[in-house]
Amino acid sequence: MIARLQALSAESRATFWRSLQTLNATRVVIALVLLVYLSFDSRGLRASGQYLYLQICLVYLGLAIGFALSAVYLQRRFVLQLLPQIAIDLVFISLLYLAGGGMRSGLAILYLFPLAGLAILAPLMLSLFCASLVALFILGDTTWQIFLSESEHDVMQAGLYGAAFLAAVLVVNRMAAKLIGQEELAIRRGVEVNVQQAVNRLVMANIVDGILVVDPDGQVFAGNPAAQQMLGLVGPELRFKLSAAAALVPLAQAYHAWRIDPARSTVFLTIKPFNDAALEDVTAAWSARRNLAAHLKVRFAAADTHGLGAERSVIFLQDVTGIENQAQQLKLASMGRLTASIAHEVRNPLSAIGHATALLGEDLGDPVHQRLLKIVGDNVTRVNRMVEDILQLSRKAQSHIEPLALDVFLAELRAEFIETHSLAPEIVSLIVAPDTQVRFDALHLREVVLNLLNNAVRYASGGRHSIRLDVVHDTAQRLELHVQDDGPGISPEVRAHLFEPFYTTSSKGTGLGLYLARELCLNNEARLDYEYRFDNEDSADGSPALSGRFVITFAWPGQK
Known part of the structure; x- marks a missing residue:
């Protein structure tokens, strides 16, 4: 029995002590009930047998109180406390049984109290042994009464009592053993769950990717520190709706679109978490972070909560800005070593090839020869354009950032672009407030916007306002040009490599246009990025339709 207790957990051993305390409290109550019963029997109090009954009850009450106190204040040696208590219970109940007149007193039912307690707290064999002793004692006393010419009907009653005690001990012991086993299992499972939760908290706290747990309505329930940092939520309580935060509206729209169409499980978003102008005078950190934007790869996944009554989804956030920069740096490292060679070793032979092709075109009149010469000439032009783009990388640092009237600049550029491409005026729309000033090198901005417009005219439908130039203010009152x-x-797969040098999806492109555009913006203290949008008006059923736009965020007018 001692080994059995030692094999249990501390929580289960504490349960045994609580059960013993309950048994002791019950013992005190039973002793008091017996005394109260005796006090109402005033005639019996004069008899010698009833006087013995009173003495036994008083001694039993005193012992019960002592046992109860020892179980509370001396929680040591459980077995040495339990077994003497049960033995004394059986002895005193037997004395009361005899003093009350045996089977006719009805006190045999009191044996059930210590036997049931023993069945709960002790092994089965010891409990059955004690129950057998009680049954033999009752049968022996009943048999002795028969020899004294008492009624023989008490034998049957004594036998039923003995059988009932054995059956009760067996049932109670098995039920108690099962409950103890279930409690041990629950304790072990609880420990495993707590360990798993501790591991999960450690992983969530140290993983570099952001994790948000949300419900179908976009209510955030949990998030790790990485997600808080990416979304600018360091400090606030993570109990809010995604749509309630202005900076997180793109994320809320993407989540809503995924709920409608699970195929949109991965998107790329630009989040501007530190654009709250109200914080400008509150914290010094705001001025250092106000121009930051997080370019995130967002992936949605539904948690398996079937049958649990609560639906949860997990949003995985990965800041791909560093990955993009690293990929660009790797390409730039190799490109830098080739720039000088391209300028001298490629450009001069390229000019010779182009000149020779032109001379051959004058002498060869066969259509097949002319077609082949045209292929050579087109590829010479393409390679020469790539050389020019690469050479611009060394010239991009020579910027002259000056105040620029953006409204006049864009109006002139729009007119020139329409004329160059022979477009109808209503195809390209321009919305800009008068007297809008920005700080940007005019030549650099011209190259950036023309690059974006050339890409737009390639994919636009050619309808009214199919290409839009909009100058707006963001929530931090910074000027943005939307193209x-x-x-x-643009698909998420292409978006992941959009600004990488030499990456292109066009057979006629060099893969340097958008890269140069972004570099020129950075050189003018501005930022160029591609933002996804979800426009309901673009879909027939009213569900969010994926679209996008290029956004140039200009430097603050007073920023140096």
Whole structure:
């Protein structure tokens, strides 16, 4: 029995002590009930047998109180406390049984109290042994009464009592053993759950990717520190709706679109968490972070909560800005070593090839020869354009950032672009407030916007306002130039490499246009990025349709 207790957990051993305390409290109550019963029997109190009954009850009450105190204040040696208590219970109940007149007193039912307690707290064999002793004692006393010419009907009653005690001990012991086993299992499972939760908290706290747990309505329930940092939520309580935060509206729209169409499980978003102008005078950290934006790869996944009555989804956030920069740096490292060679070793032979092709075109009149010469000439032009783009990388640092009237600049550039591409005026729309000033090198901005417009005209439908130039203010009152067309949005796979040098999806492109555009913006203390949007008006059923736009965020007018 001692080994059995030692094999149990501390929580289960504490349960045994609580059960013993309950048994002791019950013992005190039974002793008091017996005394109260005796006090109402005033005639019996004069008899010698009833006087013995009173003495036994008083001694039993005193012992019960002592046992109860020892179980509370001396929680040591459980077995040495339990077994003497049960033995004394059986002895005193037997004395009361005899003093009350045996089977006719009805006190045999009191044996059930210590036997049931023993069945709960002791092994089965010891409990059955004690129950057998009680049954033999009752049968022996009943048999002795028969020899004294008492009624023989008490034998049957004594036998039923003995059988009932054995059956009760067996049932109670098995039920108690099962409950103890279930409690041990629950304790072990609880420890495993707590360990798993501790591991999960450690992983959540140290993983570099952000994790948000949300419900179908976009209510955030949990998030790790990485997600808080990416979304600018360091400090606030993570109990809010995604749509309630202005900076997180793109994330809320993407989540809503995924709920409608689970195929949109991965998107790329630009989040501007530190654009709350109200914080400008509150914290010094705001001025250092106000121009930051998080370019995130967002993936949605539904948690398996079937049958639990609560639906949860997990949003995984990965800041891909560093990955993009690292990929660009790797390409730039190799490109830098080739720039000088391209300028001298490629450009001069390229000019010779182009000149020779032109001379051959004058002498060869066969259509097949002319077609082959045209292929050579087109590829010479393409390679020469790539050389020019690469050479611009060394010239991009020579910027002259000056105040620029953006409204006049864009109006002139729009007119020139329409004329160059022979477009109808209503195809390209321009919305800009008068007297809008920005700080940007005019030549650099011209190159950036023309690059974006050339990409737009390639994919736009050619309808009215199919290409849009919009100058707006963000929530931090910074100027943004949006360049958008009505063509299909850029896929997330292409978006992951959009600004990498030499990456292109066009057979005629060099893969340097958008990279140079972004570098020129950075050189002018501005930022160029591609933002996804979800426009309901673009879909027939009213569900969010994926589209996108290029956004140039200009430097603050007073920023140096």
